[in-house]
Amino acid sequence: DIQMTQSPSSLSASVGDRVTFTCRASQSISNFLNWYQAKPGKAPKLLIYAASTLQSGVPSRFSGSGSGTDFTLTISSLQPEDFATYYCQQSYSAPNSFGQGTNLEIK
């Protein structure tokens, strides 16, 4: 099975900051990497699929990059509604697997 490792596990930042999250796969997954935003009591939301494609309706301040084993999610200018937990997920091979998440907190 493919293991997904996210770093950091938590991050403190301020509104307006640029933040970057990292996700690493235990083997090459090409660009089969998705990013989700999760908030307590709400359904997770797909942000980015295929490593860099923005899901319809997602603000353009979110961007993704990477291929192979190393991937990043960047938020260019944090907004108050962006404080949440972010998960990466590989869809290269079953079983699908998620990273452990990065919790983005307000500084």
Added chain:
Amino acid sequence: QLQLQASGSRLVKPSQTLSLTCAVSGGSISSGGYSWNWIRQPPGKGLEWIGYIYHSGSTYYTPSLKSRVTISLDRSKNQFSLQLSSVTAADTAVYYCARGYEKAFDVWGQGTMVTVSS
């Protein structure tokens, strides 16, 4: 707009079977090109994919749960279901249903908390 709503037993006794249903509205579960998935999140932990079923009825389950999981379709009610047998406290989690499209989970239900306790 497609919506998913999970429902079912919120409290299950150890060794019994957990049963959840995901009602799909705003679209047909029989449409090709989509998978219908169950994903869970234990308290304080990350997301764990459980398995999927396609419109054709073919299924795939994560190996660690394969011996205890069944996912099924009910086309007449436009819903799909999860059964997890022989549950323990480790199966306590928020259970989500989600649609799979183009190798991503693009629509999720709200999630339902299931507690395993006597």
